[in-house]
Amino acid sequence: MRKFFASRGFKILAITVCVLVAVSIGFSLFGHMLAPQSDLLGMVLSPFQTIGNSVTRSIDRAFTAVGRLDTIEEENNRLREEIRGYREQLVEYDRYKRENEFYKQFLEMKEQHSDYTFQPATVTARDAADASASFSIDAGSRDGIALHDPVITKDGLVGYISQVGTSVSTVVTVIDPGLRVGALVSRTRESGVIGGDASLLSQGVCQLSYLTSNSAVTVGDYVITSGDGGMFPSGLIIGTVTDIKKEQSNVSLYAVVKPVVDVQQLTQVMVITDFEGQGGIVNE
Amino acid sequence: MNNRDLPKLKPWLHYSLLAVLLLTAWSVQSAPDGILTVWGISPVLLVSLIACIGMIYGEMIGGVFGLAAGLLMDVYTTPCVGFHIVVLTAVGIGCGLIIRHLFMNNLLASFTLILGVCLVYFVLYWLLFKVILGGGGGWVYLYRFSLSGAVYSAVFGGLFYPLLKWLHRYW
Numbered sequence: 001m002r003k004f005f006a007s008r009g010f011k012i013l014a015i016t017v018c019v020l021v022a023v024s025i026g027f028s029l030f031g032h033m034l035a036p037q038s039d040l041l042g043m044v045l046s047p048f049q050t051i052g053n054s055v056t057r058s059i060d061r062a063f064t065a066v067g068r069l070d071t072i073e074e075e076n077n078r079l080r081e082e083i084r085g086y087r088e089q090l091v092e093y094d095r096y097k098r099e100n101e102f103y104k105q106f107l108e109m110k111e112q113h114s115d116y117t118f119q120p121a122t123v124t125a126r127d128a129a130d131a132s133a134s135f136s137i138d139a140g141s142r143d144g145i146a147l148h149d150p151v152i153t154k155d156g157l158v159g160y161i162s163q164v165g166t167s168v169s170t171v172v173t174v175i176d177p178g179l180r181v182g183a184l185v186s187r188t189r190e191s192g193v194i195g196g197d198a199s200l201l202s203q204g205v206c207q208l209s210y211l212t213s214n215s216a217v218t219v220g221d222y223v224i225t226s227g228d229g230g231m232f233p234s235g236l237i238i239g240t241v242t243d244i245k246k247e248q249s250n251v252s253l254y255a256v257v258k259p260v261v262d263v264q265q266l267t268q269v270m271v272i273t274d275f276e277g278q279g280g281i282v283n284e
Numbered sequence: 285m286n287n288r289d290l291p292k293l294k295p296w297l298h299y300s301l302l303a304v305l306l307l308t309a310w311s312v313q314s315a316p317d318g319i320l321t322v323w324g325i326s327p328v329l330l331v332s333l334i335a336c337i338g339m340i341y342g343e344m345i346g347g348v349f350g351l352a353a354g355l356l357m358d359v360y361t362t363p364c365v366g367f368h369i370v371v372l373t374a375v376g377i378g379c380g381l382i383i384r385h386l387f388m389n390n391l392l393a394s395f396t397l398i399l400g401v402c403l404v405y406f407v408l409y410w411l412l413f414k415v416i417l418g419g420g421g422g423w424v425y426l427y428r429f430s431l432s433g434a435v436y437s438a439v440f441g442g443l444f445y446p447l448l449k450w451l452h453r454y455w
Binding site: 007016017053124170196 | 316323329357361364385409
């Protein structure tokens, strides 16, 4: 063992690791940026990741199909001949349709919020070790994205940009236990703080804390961003209240909020790179 | 280098195969669809893969592949502080050394080691990202996601080990 630790190979490996870690810490903790080596790898591997994703999606679909084998076999026999000639065209058509729908929604949002500047992006990867559904997108500083920019879909809020690279960025979602953002109940205008909770992560929900004990909030109420702190624009829909519970202290209440966006199943998002009132941040 | 470290196929071709396996595992584990996600728990395939590479190919190859895997994983980790570079390089080197000096290199011993390595990895991840760097989650996150994630990841070691053993012996 001593021989290995004294070897030239180990010394080179140890020095490489130390240099890379020092660079990563420097860039990430002090600059909130991806380290150059990760940035470069992200740029190089992004196209491969996209190809890999289509392959895994096909495999996923194939596995799902196995569960419905009887119906599919019957249907397949009936349609096989008919479909063969059109298969490739259909795949292309589906892709264009999805893209069209996405850009149509994107345009509608642009019309509704003239002060927003959007950057569309595709979800490229997830951190497997992180259960709070944080993910990476294929857009970065070269597309005008900056740290803490809000990330949305046409349905509502997804999260915010937590780290920026040249062509890759990472997004922290609304169900992340580390997120704390000012929010309002749309009907009653009661304010609270929205954020994730580890005990709620598996259900894909978050909680609106610090509601008063005589709160008028009821199940089904919409929760929206308050705009306080300038991190998110006001009025973005976060989710709907599904339950109201007492805080451990018994002094206040909290509402369980189901996000309108299923953050586990996202494929495309929009980043708001500029909006009226953009300014400070609430938490970092 | 002893015989254990010498593959039968031309080394560059053999290690290219390992690199392809590494990239495939990375691509599958970070796919946005979460193809392997069960009840919100995803496996980190690269931890068990690097542990297997370290055990079968020795500490040096394990360390080098661990470094490569760490670089890949850090691209999608936030904040990117080089955690995976350190941990996966240590896993590759550590598993190689443990198998050489302490354990027998068989399926049971290797699975025990992979499970231990996965537990250490997930606990360190939780400690750094959820406790020290303020990601939130507390103890609930540890037992609900980290420990089950470690066991789920270790299961894949049972697939990687025989595959790499076969690759190492016959290729």
